[in-house]
Amino acid sequence: xxxxxxxxxxxxxxxxxxxxxxxxxxxxxxxxxxxxxxxxxxxxxxxxxxxxxxxxxxxxxxxxxxxxxxxxxxxxxxxxxxxxxxxxxxxxxxxxxxxxxxxxxxxxxxxxxxxxxxxxxxxxxxxxxxxxxxxxxxxxxxxxxxxxxxxxxxxxxxxxxxxxxxxxxxxxxxxxxxxxxxxxxxxxxxxxxxxxxxxxxxxxxxxxxxxxxxxxxxxxxxxxxxxxxxxxxxxxxxxxxxxxxxxxxxxxxxxxxxxxxxxxxxxxxxxxxxxxxxxxxxxxxxxxxxxxx
Numbered sequence: 001x002x003x004x005x006x007x008x009x010x011x012x013x014x015x016x017x018x019x020x021x022x023x024x025x026x027x028x029x030x031x032x033x034x035x036x037x038x039x040x041x042x043x044x045x046x047x048x049x050x051x052x053x054x055x056x057x058x059x060x061x062x063x064x065x066x067x068x069x070x071x072x073x074x075x076x077x078x079x080x081x082x083x084x085x086x087x088x089x090x091x092x093x094x095x096x097x098x099x100x101x102x103x104x105x106x107x108x109x110x111x112x113x114x115x116x117x118x119x120x121x122x123x124x125x126x127x128x129x130x131x132x133x134x135x136x137x138x139x140x141x142x143x144x145x146x147x148x149x150x151x152x153x154x155x156x157x158x159x160x161x162x163x164x165x166x167x168x169x170x171x172x173x174x175x176x177x178x179x180x181x182x183x184x185x186x187x188x189x190x191x192x193x194x195x196x197x198x199x200x201x202x203x204x205x206x207x208x209x210x211x212x213x214x215x216x217x218x219x220x221x222x223x224x225x226x227x228x229x230x231x232x233x234x235x236x237x238x239x240x241x242x243x244x245x246x247x248x249x250x251x252x253x254x255x256x257x258x259x260x261x262x263x264x265x266x267x268x269x270x271x272x273x274x275x276x277x278x279x280x281x282x283x284x285x286x287x288x289x290x291x292x293x
Contacts, residue, residue: 002031002032002033002061003032003033003034003035003058003060003061004022004025004026004032004033004034004035004060004061004062004063004064005035005037005060005062005063005064005077005083006018006019006022006034006035006036006037006064006065007037007038007039007063007064007065007070007073007074007077008036008037008038008065008070009038009039009065009066009067009068009069009070010038011067012200013121013221014065014066014067014070014088014089015036015066016123016124017066017088017089017121017122017123018064018065018066018088019034019124020122020123020124020125020280021064021086021088021102021122021280021283021284021287022034022064023124023280024278024280024281024283024284025062025284025287025288025293027281027284028284028285028288028293029288029293032061032293035060039069039070039072039073040072040073040076040077045072045073045076047080048073048076048077048079048080049075049076049079049080050079051079051080052080059081059082059083060077060081060083061083061291061293062083062084062086062287062291062293063077063078063081063083063084063085063086064086064088065085065086065087065088066087066088066089067089068091068092070087071087071091071092071093072093074086074087074098075093075097075098078099084099084100084291085098085099085100086098086099086100086101086102086287087100087101087102088102088121088122089102089103089104089107089121090103090104090107090109095109095110095112095114095115096112096114098114099114099291100114100115100116100287100290101114101115101116102116102118102122102283103115103116103117103118104117104118104119104120104121104249105117105118105119105249105252106120106245106246106248106249106252107245108245116283116286118279118283119224119249119252119253119258119277119279120220120221120223120224120249120279121221121224122279122280122283123221123224123225123228123280124204124280125204125207125208125225125226125228125229126208126228126229126278127208127228127229127230127276127278128208128209128229128230129209130209130210130211130230130231131209131210131211132211133166133167133211134169134209134210134211135164135166135167135168135169135210135211135212135213135214136168136169136170136171136206136207136210136212136213136214136226136231137157137160137168137169137170137171137190137213137214137215137236138171138173138203138213138214138215138216138219138222138226139153139170139171139172139173139176139180139184139215139216139219139236140173140175140176140216140218140219140222141173141174141175141176141177141180141218142175142177142218143175143218144241145218145220145240145241145244145245145246145247146217146218146238146239146240146241146244146246146247147238147239147240147241148177148218148238149238149239150177150179150180150183152237152238152239153180153216153236153238154180154183156236156237156262157170157184157187157236159262160214160234160236160262161187161189161190163265163267164267164269165189167189167190167191168189168190168191169190169191169193169206170184170190170191170192170193171193171195171198171203171206172184172192172193172194172195173195173219174195175218176195181194203222204225204229207225207226207229207231208229210226210229210231211231211232212231212232212233212234212269212270213226213231213232213233213234214233214234214235214236214262215233215234215235215236216236216238217235217236217237217238217240217247217250218238220246220249220250223235223250223253223259224279227253227258227259227272227273227277228277228278228279228280230272230276230277231272232260232269232270232271232272233258233259233260233270233272234259234260234261234262234265234270235250235254235259235260235261235262236262237261237262237263257273258273258277
């Protein structure tokens, strides 16, 4: 049993979570290989659900999947191979059907023996050597968890530039309103980077070397990736949608001192979490112990 089988629904965010966990497991056990497969369909799925090994996969050490489209395949392959099935995020099927569920704490998972609470979704980021004085500002746009407000973001941005007048690289996303991009282009004190100027590897490389990073509250995955990359992370605040589960997760990070809201910022250089922040590594160690990988 020398490989991890990832079931991928083709969504980059879901695959990023699975690869983050698989990569952390490989760091603990380098001989593990990673096999990425699409969900089973038709006859192949039925044969696996019936426990038949033919045309399934070689015996894996572990099955991993994220996204509702992977759940049935995880269970079928578990039945066919006996390998533990680990689901990332809260599944659409009963929790007890999986060997282990890694669920963000903001989803309020129950206390169960096969549930591990995580701080946000897992990701592939790892700390790297930091470039002194290098800062990023990451801006998103309208989302279902926060009320977007150009004026609020601009006011916080100007406050940040006044209190910490270093050279800032401001990165927008495909969700950023054009009106905000136009306003940002007029600010001479920043270097503006638009999404069409980057590729999939650009931002992870930037986060790897950034010393500090301020992120708008709607860009939740970027907040957790910046923390995992070892950045000191600040929060540009927005009004949350009522009882937003994502807002609860960010509020928890602020309360723990892992994230600094601009309104609370003293003006002194931000500090990265003293104990580090790498949920993929923490979960990998727990899986290694539980499943004797």
